[in-house]
Amino acid sequence: MTGKELIFKTLRHEKTERVPWIPFAGVHAGKLINVNAKEILTDGDKLFKSLLEVNKLYRPDGQPIMFDLQIEAEVLGCELMWAEDAPPAVKAHPLSETKEVPCTCMLPQKNDGRIPMVLDVMKRMKKEVGDTTALYGLTCGPFTLASHLRGTNIFMDMFEDPEYTKELIIFANEANKKMAEYYIEAGMDVIAIVDPLVSQISPRHFKQFLLNPYKDLFKFIREREVFSSFFVCGDATRSIEVMCQTNPDSISIDENIDMVGAKEISDKYNIAIGGNIPLTTVMLHGTQQDNMKYTLDLLDKLSHDNLIIAPGCDMPYDVPIENTIAVQQTIRQPDEVRKVLENYEFVEEDIEIDLPDYESLEKPLVEVFTLDSATCAACTYMMNAAKDAKDYFGDRIDVIEYKFTIKENIARVKKMGVKNLPSIYINGKLKYSSIIPNKNELLTAIEKEMK
Structure with missing residues (x-):
C-alpha cells in the first residue's frame, strides 16, 4: 500500500x-x-x-x-x-x-x-x-x-x-x-x-x-x-x-x-x-x-x-x-x-533563569510569551496587541517578547508556569492565554497596574 x-x-x-x-x-x-x-x-x-x-x-x-x-x-x-x-x-x-x-x-x-x-x-x-x-x-x-x-x-x-x-x-x-x-x-x-x-x-x-x-x-x-x-x-x-x-x-x-x-x-x-x-x-x-x-x-x-x-x-x-x-x-x-529506547532517559538542560522583582517594578512590564511572532500568526497578533499598547503608553510601560524557539526562554516558560502559547503577562501575572485582547481591554488591564 x-x-x-x-x-x-x-x-x-x-x-x-x-x-x-x-x-x-x-x-x-x-x-x-x-x-x-x-x-x-x-x-x-x-x-x-x-x-x-x-x-x-x-x-x-x-x-x-x-x-x-x-x-x-x-x-x-x-x-x-x-x-x-x-x-x-x-x-x-x-x-x-x-x-x-x-x-x-x-x-x-x-x-x-x-x-x-x-x-x-x-x-x-x-x-x-x-x-x-x-x-x-x-x-x-x-x-x-x-x-x-x-x-x-x-x-x-x-x-x-x-x-x-x-x-x-x-x-x-x-x-x-x-x-x-x-x-x-x-x-x-x-x-x-x-x-x-x-x-x-x-x-x-x-x-x-x-x-x-x-x-x-x-x-x-x-x-x-x-x-x-x-x-x-x-x-x-x-x-x-x-x-x-x-x-x-x-x-x-x-x-x-x-x-x-x-x-x-x-x-x-x-x-x-x-x-x-x-x-x-x-x-x-x-x-x-x-x-x-x-x-x-x-x-x-x-x-x-x-x-x-x-x-x-x-x-x-x-x-x-x-x-x-x-x-x-x-x-x-x-x-x-x-x-x-529500553535505556532511554530524558535529560533536561539546567538553565538558570532570574525572574524580575515584579513587586518593585517602577512601571508595568508586559511580557509576551510566543512560539515566535515572526512565524506563528496567533503569536504575531498577540505581539501586535502588545505593540499597540506600547505605542499608546510609550515609555510608561515596558514590553518584551520571549520566543519559545530559544532554549533560555523555554526554561523561563517552565519557571513562570506558562501553560499555553501565546500568552500575555503583566507584572508577572497571567492576563491573556490563547485569547487575543482587543485594544481597550489590554489598555485597561495595563492602566490598573500603573503606580
Whole structure:
C-alpha cells in the first residue's frame, strides 16, 4: 500500500495497517538544499527541488506543497516582512483604517502574486510523486485572512460591529474557495484550511462568525471530490467540538492541545485527527531519542483509527534532519524503536533563569510569551496587541517578547508556569492565554497596574 492510499483510507475513516505520517516541512525544506526560507517561497525551481528532497529523506505518506499563510494576503494588498528562516509575516493591513469589504472582483486570480509559481510546483510534484504521496494544498483560513486584512481591529469589531465582521469573513471564505478551486485543478488530493487565529477566539464567537462559513467551505471542497483538513494552532481546546461540527474530513492540532482529549471528541464525529509533535522542545531542541520517545508515546496512548502523526505545525527551519527521520522510523518500525529506547532517559538542560522583582517594578512590564511572532500568526497578533499598547503608553510601560524557539526562554516558560502559547503577562501575572485582547481591554488591564 502506498502512502497516498494510507492517507486516503484514513480520511475515509477505514482501518489501516499503520498510522500515516505527514512532515509539515514548509520553510524547513529549504534547509535540506541549503537555501533560505525566502528563496523557496519565491523561487519555484528551488521549492520543487526542496520538496523532492523532503519526499526522499522523510518518506512522507502525505506532503504539503507550500506552508505560507501570506500568499492570499499578499495578493489582497497586505505588505509582508520577510525573514531568512521563517515564512513572511504581515506588517501592514490594508483595512486597518477603514471598514470596507473588498468586492468580489478582488478575489485571488490564478495569475496574481505567487499563485502561478505555487500552481506550477503543484503540477510538477503531482507528476513526480503524486502516485505514491498524498499532496496537500494549504490555504489561509477565513478568520486569519480577515485578520491579515483588518489587523488587530477585528477583535474589537467582533463586539462593536458584528455585521461588518461577518461580511469580511464571508469575503475571506470566498477567497478560500477560489484558492481551493485552483489547487484542486492543479492536482491536490487534500485541501487544508489553516486558520491559526481560531484558537484566539471563544467557541461563542466561532459559532457566531465561522460555523456557517466553514460548513459551506468544506461542503464546497467535498463536492469537488477531494478531501479536506482543518488546521488550527495554539490552544483551541475549547473549540475542538465546534470545529468538528463544520464537517471536515480531518483536523490538525499542535502541542497546546491534549491529543487524547481532542481525539475523543473527533472520534465522536468520526473525523480523523493529526498532530501533535512539539515543534521546539522536541523537534528543534530534542535528540533523536527524544523524538522517538514522544512519537512512540503518541502511538501507545491513542487508538490508531482516524489518526495521522505529524508535527504540531510548520516545522522550524533548523530542525535537525535526524530528528525528523527518527519520527518517521518510529511510525514505521515501532517495535524496533521500542528496543532502542529500553535505556532511554530524558535529560533536561539546567538553565538558570532570574525572574524580575515584579513587586518593585517602577512601571508595568508586559511580557509576551510566543512560539515566535515572526512565524506563528496567533503569536504575531498577540505581539501586535502588545505593540499597540506600547505605542499608546510609550515609555510608561515596558514590553518584551520571549520566543519559545530559544532554549533560555523555554526554561523561563517552565519557571513562570506558562501553560499555553501565546500568552500575555503583566507584572508577572497571567492576563491573556490563547485569547487575543482587543485594544481597550489590554489598555485597561495595563492602566490598573500603573503606580
